[in-house]
Amino acid sequence: xxxxxxxxxxxxxxxxxxIVSRVAAANNAQVKEIDEHTGYVTIVCEENVLDTLKKxxxxxxxxxxxxxxxxxxxxxRVLNYFSSIISGAEGVIVESTLxxxxxxSIAAIVLLGTIITFFAVGLIENYYSYVPFFFLTALFSVMAxxxxxxxxxxxxxMSCSVGMMVGMTVGMISGFMAGALIGATNGMxxxxxxxxxxxxxxxxxxxxxxxxxxxxxxxxxxxxAxxxxxxTSVMLFTDNLVIFxxxxxxxCIVVLAGLSYMMYREAGSALxxxxxxxxxxxxxxSIILSAVLIAIMLFGPKAALVYV
Numbered sequence: 001x002x003x004x005x006x007x008x009x010x011x012x013x014x015x016x017x018x019i020v021s022r023v024a025a026a027n028n029a030q031v032k033e034i035d036e037h038t039g040y041v042t043i044v045c046e047e048n049v050l051d052t053l054k055k056x057x058x059x060x061x062x063x064x065x066x067x068x069x070x071x072x073x074x075x076x077r078v079l080n081y082f083s084s085i086i087s088g089a090e091g092v093i094v095e096s097t098l099x100x101x102x103x104x105s106i107a108a109i110v111l112l113g114t115i116i117t118f119f120a121v122g123l124i125e126n127y128y129s130y131v132p133f134f135f136l137t138a139l140f141s142v143m144a145x146x147x148x149x150x151x152x153x154x155x156x157x158m159s160c161s162v163g164m165m166v167g168m169t170v171g172m173i174s175g176f177m178a179g180a181l182i183g184a185t186n187g188m189x190x191x192x193x194x195x196x197x198x199x200x201x202x203x204x205x206x207x208x209x210x211x212x213x214x215x216x217x218x219x220x221x222x223x224x225a226x227x228x229x230x231x232t233s234v235m236l237f238t239d240n241l242v243i244f245x246x247x248x249x250x251x252c253i254v255v256l257a258g259l260s261y262m263m264y265r266e267a268g269s270a271l272x273x274x275x276x277x278x279x280x281x282x283x284x285x286s287i288i289l290s291a292v293l294i295a296i297m298l299f300g301p302k303a304a305l306v307y308v
Contacts, residue, residue: 001044003032006054008062009266010159011039016062023056039065061159061210063268081261094153094270095260101149101279102142105286109138112287124298129308132242133185134294136249140177141289145282147173147256148202150263153274155209157267167207167218169259173252175199175222179229180248182296184241187303188234194296195226237307 010016011034020041021031029045045053054064081092088096113134121127147170158166179195203218236244264270277285297308 001030001046004043004045004050006041006043006057007065008039008041008057009065009268010062010157010162011041013161016159016161019060020057020062023060024053027053027056029053058157061157061162061267063157065265065268078261081264082257091269092264093272094275095150095264097272097275098146098150098282101277101282102146102286104279105142105145105283106138108283109142109287109290113138126308130185130297132245133181133297133308136177136245137181137293137297138286138290139249140181141293142286143253143256144170144174144177144198144202144289145286147259148206149275149277149282150260150270151206152209152276153270154263154267155206156274158210158214159266160210160213162263162266163207163210163214164217166259166263167203167210167214168221169255170206171199171203171218172221172225173255174202175225176229176232177249177252178293179226179231180233180245181229181293182300183230183233184237184245184307185297185302186300187306188230189303190296190300191230191233192227194293194300195229196223197226199223199226233307234305237305241307 008020011020017034020034024031024043024045027045027049029043029049031041032044033040033042035041043050043053058064084092085095085099117127117131124130151166151170154166175195175198177195178198179191181191182194183191199222200219201222203222204215205218207214207216207218232248233241233245
C-alpha cells in the first residue's frame with residue numbers, strides 16, 4: 001500500500017469526514033489524516049483503488065480539486081474567478097452564460113417598463129413614487145432567477161453542509177428582498193406573506209438537493225427572512241427607506257456572488273449540460289417574477305400606513 005494526498009471540495013464538517021472514511025473503508029483503504037481547513041485527505045491504499053475512491057467521493061459530493069499552496073479565501077483567486085466570468089473563460093462558461101442572460105433580461109424589463117410607463121403614468125395615482133421599487137424589483141427578479149438557475153447546476157455535487165448553505169442563503173435573500181419591497185408598498189401583512197412564500201419556495205427547491213435537512217433550512221430561512229424584510233421596511237417608512245433598500249440590495253448581490261464562488265471552489269466548474277435554461281426562458285422567468293411582484297404592489301391589499 002502507498003500513501004496518497006487528495007484535495008476534495010465540500011469537505012467542511014465532521015459528518016463529511018465520516019462519509020469519506022466510510023467510502024475509504026469500503027474499498028479496503030485507510031484514511032490517515034483529514035484537514036478540513038485545506039480540504040486535503042491523506043489515504044493509504046493500493047494504487048489501483050485510487051481512481052475508484054475518487055469516483056465514489058465525487059458521487060457523495062466531494063469532487064477532487066487540484067492541490068495548490070494558495071490559502072482559502074485568497075483575494076487574488078476570488079478576483080480571478082470574477083474576471084474569468086466577464087471574459088467568458090471555459091472553466092466558468094455556465095456563469096458567463098447566465099451573466100449574459102441576466103443582462104438581456106434587465107434590458108428587456110427596462111424596455112417593457114419604459115413602454116408601460118408611457119401608458120400607465122396617467123392611470124395610476126402616484127405612479128412615479130413606485131418607480132424606485134419597480135426598478136429594485138426588476139433587479140431582484142433577475143438576481144433570483146440567476147441564483148436559482150446557477151445553484152441547480154450543482155445539485156448533483158452538493159455535500160450535506162454545502163446544500164444546507166445554498167438553501168438557507170438563497171431562500172433567505174429571496175424572502176428578505178421580496179418582503180422588504182412588498183412591505184414598503186403594501187405593508188407588513190402583504191410583505192410578510194409574499195416574502196415567506198417566495199423565500200420558502202426557492203429555499204426548499206434548492207436545499208432539498210442535499211436531503212431533508214437542506215429543505216428544512218430553506219423553509220426556516222424563507223419563513224424568517226420574509227417577515228424580517230417586511231418588518232424592516234415598515235420600521236423605516238420615515239427614515240430613508242429607499243436608500244436603505246438600495247444598500248440592502250448591494251449587500252445581497254455581494255452575498256450571492258460569494259455563494260457562486262463558494263460553489264465553484266467546493267464543487268468545481270458547473271457543467272454546461274447541467275444548465276437547464278436558455279436565454280428566452282431566463283428572460284421570460286425574470287419578466288414574470290417582476291410582473292407578479294409589481295402587480296401585487298399596485299393591486300394587492302394595502303395596510304393603513306404604507307410608504308407609497
